[in-house]
Amino acid sequence: MSVYDSLDSINEELHKCMKCGNCQAVCPIYKETRQEVGVARGKISLAEFILSGEAEMTEGMAERFSLCTTCMACNQNCPCGVRFDKIILAARAEAVRKKGLHPVKKIAFTALKMQRLFDFGMKTGSVFQGVALKHLPHKSDRLARMRFDIGIGTEKVFPMLAKRPLRSELPEVVKVKNPKMRVAFFTGCMINYFYTDIGKAVVEVLTENNIEVVIPRGQGCCGIPASVNGDTVSARALARRNLRAFERLGADALVVACSSGGTAWKHVFMELLENDPEFSALAKKWSEKSYDISEFLIHKVPFKKEGLGRVDRKVTYHDPCHLNRGQGINKEPREILKSIPGVELIEMKEPGRCCGMAGSFSLVHPDLSVKISDRKIADISQTQTNTVATGCPACRLQLQSGVENAGIQEQVMHTVQILAESYRAGKKGSK
Amino acid sequence: MLAREVVEELVQVLGRENVLTEQEDLLTYAYDATAALKHQKPDVVVSPISTEQVAEVVKIAQRHQVPIYPRGSGTNLSGGTVPIQGGIVLSMLNLNKILEFDQDNLTATVQPGVIIQTLNDEAAKHGLIYPPDPGTVTTATMGGSVSECSGGLRGLKYGVTKHYIMGLTIVLANGKVIRWGGKTVKNVTGYDLVALFTGAEGTLGIITEMIVKLIPAPETRKSVLGVFDNLDKAGNAIAAIIRNKIIPATLEIMDNVTIQTVEHFVHAGLPLTAEAVLLCEVDGYKEVVERESVLVERILKEEGAVEVKVAKNDQERDLLWLARRSALPALAQKRPTTVLEDATVPRSKIPEMLKIVRKVADKYNLQIATFGHAGDGNLHPTILTDVRDEDEMKRVHLAVDEIFHGAIALGGTLSGEHGIGVAKMDFLSLEFGEAGVEALKALKEALDPNYMLNPGKIVRRD
Numbered sequence: 001m002s003v004y005d006s007l008d009s010i011n012e013e014l015h016k017c018m019k020c021g022n023c024q025a026v027c028p029i030y031k032e033t034r035q036e037v038g039v040a041r042g043k044i045s046l047a048e049f050i051l052s053g054e055a056e057m058t059e060g061m062a063e064r065f066s067l068c069t070t071c072m073a074c075n076q077n078c079p080c081g082v083r084f085d086k087i088i089l090a091a092r093a094e095a096v097r098k099k100g101l102h103p104v105k106k107i108a109f110t111a112l113k114m115q116r117l118f119d120f121g122m123k124t125g126s127v128f129q130g131v132a133l134k135h136l137p138h139k140s141d142r143l144a145r146m147r148f149d150i151g152i153g154t155e156k157v158f159p160m161l162a163k164r165p166l167r168s169e170l171p172e173v174v175k176v177k178n179p180k181m182r183v184a185f186f187t188g189c190m191i192n193y194f195y196t197d198i199g200k201a202v203v204e205v206l207t208e209n210n211i212e213v214v215i216p217r218g219q220g221c222c223g224i225p226a227s228v229n230g231d232t233v234s235a236r237a238l239a240r241r242n243l244r245a246f247e248r249l250g251a252d253a254l255v256v257a258c259s260s261g262g263t264a265w266k267h268v269f270m271e272l273l274e275n276d277p278e279f280s281a282l283a284k285k286w287s288e289k290s291y292d293i294s295e296f297l298i299h300k301v302p303f304k305k306e307g308l309g310r311v312d313r314k315v316t317y318h319d320p321c322h323l324n325r326g327q328g329i330n331k332e333p334r335e336i337l338k339s340i341p342g343v344e345l346i347e348m349k350e351p352g353r354c355c356g357m358a359g360s361f362s363l364v365h366p367d368l369s370v371k372i373s374d375r376k377i378a379d380i381s382q383t384q385t386n387t388v389a390t391g392c393p394a395c396r397l398q399l400q401s402g403v404e405n406a407g408i409q410e411q412v413m414h415t416v417q418i419l420a421e422s423y424r425a426g427k428k429g430s431k
Numbered sequence: 432m433l434a435r436e437v438v439e440e441l442v443q444v445l446g447r448e449n450v451l452t453e454q455e456d457l458l459t460y461a462y463d464a465t466a467a468l469k470h471q472k473p474d475v476v477v478s479p480i481s482t483e484q485v486a487e488v489v490k491i492a493q494r495h496q497v498p499i500y501p502r503g504s505g506t507n508l509s510g511g512t513v514p515i516q517g518g519i520v521l522s523m524l525n526l527n528k529i530l531e532f533d534q535d536n537l538t539a540t541v542q543p544g545v546i547i548q549t550l551n552d553e554a555a556k557h558g559l560i561y562p563p564d565p566g567t568v569t570t571a572t573m574g575g576s577v578s579e580c581s582g583g584l585r586g587l588k589y590g591v592t593k594h595y596i597m598g599l600t601i602v603l604a605n606g607k608v609i610r611w612g613g614k615t616v617k618n619v620t621g622y623d624l625v626a627l628f629t630g631a632e633g634t635l636g637i638i639t640e641m642i643v644k645l646i647p648a649p650e651t652r653k654s655v656l657g658v659f660d661n662l663d664k665a666g667n668a669i670a671a672i673i674r675n676k677i678i679p680a681t682l683e684i685m686d687n688v689t690i691q692t693v694e695h696f697v698h699a700g701l702p703l704t705a706e707a708v709l710l711c712e713v714d715g716y717k718e719v720v721e722r723e724s725v726l727v728e729r730i731l732k733e734e735g736a737v738e739v740k741v742a743k744n745d746q747e748r749d750l751l752w753l754a755r756r757s758a759l760p761a762l763a764q765k766r767p768t769t770v771l772e773d774a775t776v777p778r779s780k781i782p783e784m785l786k787i788v789r790k791v792a793d794k795y796n797l798q799i800a801t802f803g804h805a806g807d808g809n810l811h812p813t814i815l816t817d818v819r820d821e822d823e824m825k826r827v828h829l830a831v832d833e834i835f836h837g838a839i840a841l842g843g844t845l846s847g848e849h850g851i852g853v854a855k856m857d858f859l860s861l862e863f864g865e866a867g868v869e870a871l872k873a874l875k876e877a878l879d880p881n882y883m884l885n886p887g888k889i890v891r892r893d
């Protein structure tokens with residue numbers, strides 16, 4: 001029985017918790033609120049009370065279960081090996097079953113509004129941007145602040161919507177001469193709509209390594225925002241849609257440059273479709289050949305070092321929670337950065353601490369999200385670097401918003417962008 | 432149920448955001464780290480930010496005769512924070528400032544909600560340490576650890592919490608505030624209330640500020656591991672080290688059950704067949720550490736260790752300590768419920784105590800692993816069980832009972848560092864007789880006549 005279908009499925013997981021409180025030491029939410037309900041132990045107890053019948057799944061309960069960035073720091077620090085990531089998913093799915101989409105409704109609604117804004121923006125282009133977003137001057141990125149509050153506050157800085165989404169800008173198959181491999185690229189929404197520069201860098205680096213890239217047009221959102229908030233029905237539909245799209249075009253491997261997208265392809269699709277006769281085998285097959293881009297470039301097809309040009313950057317690297325703890329990928333991006341001539345890697349304090357973005361968490365709890373982010377930005381500014389690299393567009397958004405609001409001159413990029421930059425510099429140099 | 436006006440008065444003093452009344456929040460204050468204990472939710476949780484606010488809360492509670500349960504991080508292992516009679520949980524976590532570092536007097540003044548590790552990190556910047564280091568240094572509060580008089584790994588050489596508490600600010604049960612002790616090394620003015628309130632588990636007063644002693648950080652350290660095929664030999668080795676006038680910072684023991692579990696967990700190269708391993712760390716000036724580590728190595732061999740390993744570098748050292756630190760986590764993963772006891776005996780009686788535990792485990796057919804602070808005589812017999820198994824839990828209680836009796840018969844004590852709380856209250860007369868229990872009661876009633884502060888802990892009201 002999967003965590004998406006029943007609260008009972010986590011009974012054993014709950015019993016493993018010995019209430020030692022070790023999770024307090026690492027929980028970003030608890031650090032800010034210092035209330036027991038913020039930490040894993042508190043939410044585990046609530047789930048236990050619900051299962052034992054001592055408490056009910058009220059709207060208030062559902063609200064308490066929304067207090068988690070799903071950063072998995074507690075998983076890692078737990079002496080008993082409690083998989084809190086599973087517990088929170090199960091609790092949220094139960095909340096939706098019992099209480100409908102409230103208060104998750106709020107999130108879904110906001111996301112819907114956002115989605116309509118996107119589509120609207122896509123059609124009307126810069127006109128929309130002028131109306132909704134106030135342009136901000138910044139070194140390299142096109143940034144904007146919400147002019148009016150659509151439920152997420154006006155503090156958050158957004159990247160400007162791309163003129164064209166990545167998937168309509170690039171061909172469905174990017175060919176190279178004598179390809180050594182055919183790789184499918186799952187872009188994810190953020191790269192498709194906002195950070196097309198990351199997507200282009202992925203394609204650039206792959207083709208530079210003689211790899212043919214397929215970007216199935218039929219792909220959609222990974223569904224993590226839905227599954228993580230208990231909307232299992234939508235998450236399943238999205239999983240099937242994506243599997244169909246990629247199966248239709250086929251590839252030797254699949255890469256993502258977004259930490260939740262990676263989690264989705266590697267684990268979540270399989271868990272969601274466990275009992276689906278048609279799709280469970282397909283989910284497993286694709287799971288086995290899914291890679292984060294940095295993982296792919298280090299372990300699957302080691303990227304070529306010749307042709308790397310000099311990139312003068314002082315870089316500090318932020319570990320996205322779902323890449324680091326979720327997929328165990330933290331050495332790979334650093335290895336890539338260190339192999340780029342001219343790049344100096346300076347570690348920040350606690351690079352693995354959550355940035356507070358956590359997808360829709362930052363929409364539902366904007367104040368908390370900003371407080372968590374402030375700690376991160378303070379650590380970053382101490383490194384005296386000029387670039388923050390990370391492995392996830394969602395983190396990039398949060399960090400960018402943070403450095404912008406703090407007024408520090410720091411460029412936020414995906415690791416693969418710096419690698420692409422280096423290949424480009426290499427070509428210039430040799431001309 | 433609490434009268435509405437109590438909540439309103441609390442809100443007036445503390446502000447709405449510092450008063451929790453919703454069931455969903457209250458339920459998360461119904462427990463602490465104590466295993467197999469009945470939970471009970473409070474009626475309200477308040478988080479004051481000053482001594483004055485604490486005093487106001489106590490006065491409101493007195494007026495309405497509502498019990499107060501002080502709480503730090505809720506990591507104690509004796510039910511010390513469970514609000515067994517409902518009422519007010521007083522969370523001290525928002526009183527979390529380090530107020531002063533005094534390098535001339537080597538003291539720090541801190542509020543009770545400061546996490547021990549936070550104080551240590553700050554002290555390290557000045558080349559100082561605050562030695563008490565319970566397994567929960569990264570989570571436990573100063574107020575909670577002072578109230579439990581927590582020990583830790585370094586107790587043998589550096590002592591425990593009570594040796595580092597120089598002054599306290601306390602809100603009494605009548606709402607009055609007193610300051611006792613201070614930065615002076617010597618102080619015999621009046622009774623030693625600082626000592627009394629340290630380890631009082633929040634039953635006599637509420638600590639809102641403390642002055643703690645800091646000491647210079649040792650220059651270097653070295654770890655030695657001794658493997659024994661026989662418990663008595665391990666016990667003799669402990670005595671021999673001390674007899675040779677070496678006081679290691681840490682002297683830990685793990686029994687066979689622990690070794691087997693830990694080794695599968697971390698692969699530190701511990702021999703699976705060993706009856707016991709001793710893990711010893713000496714620290715101080717480089718020259719002293721060199722001399723003492725060689726001596727420890729020699730003594731362990733002389734006492735019949737089948738193998739002695741000296742950590743050659745930081746990696747080797749870290750691996751050894753990882754093994755020790757993993758003892759509880761590794762054991763905890765074997766069964767859902769982990770009952771951790773801390774009966775303590777004079778260190779010369781360690782082998783006997785270990786044998787008693789073995790016997791009890793066999794008698795009640797339980798899985799008990801023992802590890803702990805051998806140098807302090809402070810063992811942690813850890814019963815691996817499952818609260819859902821009623822029959823087994825009955826045997827667990829009988830086993831705990833017998834372990835307590837055994838420790839006291841050897842001239843030991845019920846608890847070395849985890850406190851009495853509700854969990855061990857019924858065993859007190861075993862240790863100091865009815866007259867002793869009466870004396871405790873007289874003290875309690877002198878300071879808290881209405882049983883307002885953490886009622887139902889340590890002292891039972893007739």
Ligand SMILES: Cc1cc2nc3c(=O)[nH]c(=O)nc-3n(C[C@H](O)[C@H](O)[C@H](O)COP(=O)(O)OP(=O)(O)OC[C@H]3O[C@@H](n4cnc5c(N)ncnc54)[C@H](O)[C@@H]3O)c2cc1C
Pocket residue numbers: 019020021463464500501502503504505506507508511512523543564565566567570571572573574575576577578579580581582583584632633634636637638639759848849885
């Ligand atoms: C895995 C694990 C390992 C542990 N290892 C050790 C160890 O090695 N050594 C050791 O000694 N202990 C150990 N403990 C026990 C526990 O961590 C310590 O007792 C710790 O110091 C308690 O701190 P706390 O902030 O959690 O206090 P809490 O549990 O919140 O409170 C403890 C007691 O103090 C009272 N109290 C709290 N704050 C105040 C205040 N400001 N004024 C008055 N009373 C107050 C409470 O009412 C309660 O009675 C361990 C516990 C666990 C779960």
Ligand code: SF4
Pocket residue numbers: 016017018019020021022023024040041044074077078079080081082084
């Ligand atoms: S660290 Fe793990 S076992 Fe301890 S309280 Fe948190 S979730 Fe439970």
Ligand code: SF4
Pocket residue numbers: 026027028029030038039040067068069070071072073074075084
């Ligand atoms: S996943 Fe992160 S935010 Fe959620 S409870 Fe664990 S540590 Fe806290």
Ligand code: SF4
Pocket residue numbers: 187188189190191221222223224225258259260261359393394
């Ligand atoms: S994780 Fe976020 S950005 Fe990535 S695909 Fe999913 S929804 Fe889109």
